[in-house]
Amino acid sequence: MDYLKRIFDNRIFYEIFQIILLILVIALIGHFMLLYFKENLPLPKIKELEDRVSLREKV
Structure with a gap:
């Protein structure tokens, strides 16, 4: 126990x-945010958007 106390008293280590x-907390929060957004905020279909804004005439 004295060894741990000495390590945590070291300011640089702390x-x-x-x-x-x-960094771990931010990564964990980011992971759960991405999971939430993936389920509740679906991305639009890219092909459908390309067809909508396409300047080419469809043959």
């Missing part, structure tokens, strides 16, 4: 640990 923890 800051690196906080940065890693922050």
